[in-house]
Amino acid sequence: MSEIAGKITEEIKKVIHGKDDVIRLMLCGILAKGHILLEDIPGVGKTTLALALSRALSLDYRRMQFTPDVMPGDLLGFNIYDKASGEFRFNEGAIYTNLFLADEINRTSPKTQSALLEVMEEGRATVEGVTRELPQPFFVIATENPYGSSGTQKLPESQLDRFLMALTMGYPDRSSAIDVLKGDSREALDEVVPVADKDTLMAMQNEAGAVFTDESLYDYIVRLCEQTRNGRYFDMGLSPRGSIAIHRTAKAYAYIQGRDYLIPEDIHSVLPYVAGHRLKVNAASRAQGLKVDRAIENIIDEVSIPKVN
Numbered sequence: 001m002s003e004i005a006g007k008i009t010e011e012i013k014k015v016i017h018g019k020d021d022v023i024r025l026m027l028c029g030i031l032a033k034g035h036i037l038l039e040d041i042p043g044v045g046k047t048t049l050a051l052a053l054s055r056a057l058s059l060d061y062r063r064m065q066f067t068p069d070v071m072p073g074d075l076l077g078f079n080i081y082d083k084a085s086g087e088f089r090f091n092e093g094a095i096y097t098n099l100f101l102a103d104e105i106n107r108t109s110p111k112t113q114s115a116l117l118e119v120m121e122e123g124r125a126t127v128e129g130v131t132r133e134l135p136q137p138f139f140v141i142a143t144e145n146p147y148g149s150s151g152t153q154k155l156p157e158s159q160l161d162r163f164l165m166a167l168t169m170g171y172p173d174r175s176s177a178i179d180v181l182k183g184d185s186r187e188a189l190d191e192v193v194p195v196a197d198k199d200t201l202m203a204m205q206n207e208a209g210a211v212f213t214d215e216s217l218y219d220y221i222v223r224l225c226e227q228t229r230n231g232r233y234f235d236m237g238l239s240p241r242g243s244i245a246i247h248r249t250a251k252a253y254a255y256i257q258g259r260d261y262l263i264p265e266d267i268h269s270v271l272p273y274v275a276g277h278r279l280k281v282n283a284a285s286r287a288q289g290l291k292v293d294r295a296i297e298n299i300i301d302e303v304s305i306p307k308v309n
Contacts, residue, residue, distance in 0.1 A: 004204065005031075005256045007195040011056040015188040016049050018176025022167055024256060025273055026053065026141075030201070031208040031252040034164025034245065035120050035140040037105075037277060046143040046169055050101045051189060053141075057201055058194040059098035060135065066108035072115035076125045077132075090127070095119055098135055098198065102142040106155055113159055116140065120162040137202055164245050165270075166277035204255070211251035212261040216306035221246050221267060223303050228279060233295040235282045238275055245274050264305045272296050 005027060012023050026049065029036045038046040047063070054061035064070065077093035094100065095116075105113065119125050120140055124133050142163070144155070160166075172180060196204075221243050229237025238246075250266040257266070276292050285295060 002204075002256055002258050004196055004200065008053075008056045011192045011195055012049065012052045014191050015052045016045055017179045018172045019045070019049075019169060022169055023049070025165065025167055025270070028249060028252045028256055028270065029165045030137075030139055031205050031255060032164060032245075032248040033137070033139070033205055033209075034248065035142070035162060037160070037163040037166040038141065038143045038169065039166055039277075040143070040169045041145065047101065047103060048189070049169070050099065050141045050143075052192050054099045055189065055192040056195055057099075058197040059137075059201075061099045061101070062094045062097040063101040063103055064094045065103045066105050066112070068107065068109055070108045070112050072112055073127075075112065075115050076119070076127050079128055090130075093125070095125055096132075096134060098137055098139075100138075100140050102140060104145060105142040106144040106153055110153070110156065113155065117158065117162060137198060137205065160277050161239070161241060163277065164249060165273045167273055208252040208255035209248070211254050211259070213247065213251065214262065214306075214308045216308060217262050217264065217267070218247075220264065220303070220306050221250075224267070224271070224299060227299045227303050228275070231282070233281055233285050233290065233298065234279045236280070238278055242275060242278050246271060249274050263308060268300055271300065 008027060009020070009023050013020065016023060026036055030053075038049070040046060050063075051061065053059075064074070073093065075093045075095050077091055077096070079088040079090050081087075082089040102116070119134065123136070123138055124131050126132075171177075224246070225238040225240075225243045227237075228234055246267060249270040251262055253270050254260075254262050254266045272293055275296055279292055279296070281290055281292055281295055
């Protein structure tokens with residue numbers, strides 16, 4: 001693992017126990033300049049993970065608890081008339097930050113969810129015809145409860161596609177659960193110290209983006225995506241945006257491992273997390289009890305792996 005990435009991981013591990021893979025993948029998503037969706041039940045540390053990350057990276061951080069009454073103006077900002085000056089004044093919304101945590105995103109209205117689309121895709125927000133750039137770096141970490149929980153509604157596919165990765169924290173193992181009981185996550189957060197800053201993070205993002213990709217691996221990613229479109233497992237396969245997401249994330253994964261070149265194993269390591277929320281198994285797969293993660297494993301097994309020089 002690269003030196004700075006390793007230091008960031010060690011700081012986050014002060015408050016998140018037994019989830020090294022999740023921490024590594026989340027950092028990978030950020031280095032790939034993507035947004036991350038954390039899908040899980042309440043109480044497993046999703047918000048704590050985001051907060052620890054912001055502290056380790058010295059990032060401005062804002063959190064919004066999404067509820068049905070949250071309006072787009074709360075996110076993007078709004079104009080208000082100032083009697084003293086006789087002019088309208090713009091009040092910034094919560095989105096003007098480096099790390100925006102959208103907590104329980106699937107509890108708010110579709111209108112408010114849609115307000116995030118331009119922000120997540122373009123890195124800017126438009127209010128009453130005026131477009132404003134967001135601070136850089138900028139990324140969204142959104143949490144959502146499982147579908148079927150009281151008050152939740154399914155995110156539209158266009159919204160899901162804006163997330164580079166979808167991760168699941170899961171329950172801690174017994175040893176980690178004991179460590180959680182012995183400690184106090186609030187006090188532990190105070191022990192997280194900055195080991196990088198905004199400029200360092202953007203430099204790391206650029207270095208991750210410069211990781212070398214052999215021509216055969218471009219072809220390999222495309223063949224993997226084509227295999228998801230043959231109708232054998234999924235209703236609809238990965239789009240070109242999905243293939244771009246795989247490539248970006250795999251390069252970031254290679255960078256975190258301390259390499260400046262891509263290998264097939266990097267692609268395998270990130271594919272389930274980049275593709276899982278973009279794919280839905282078809283009726284035939286459901287009838288066989290086949291889930292998305294297993295179907296993706298089958299795709300990897302079926303597509304020949306290139307030999308990289």
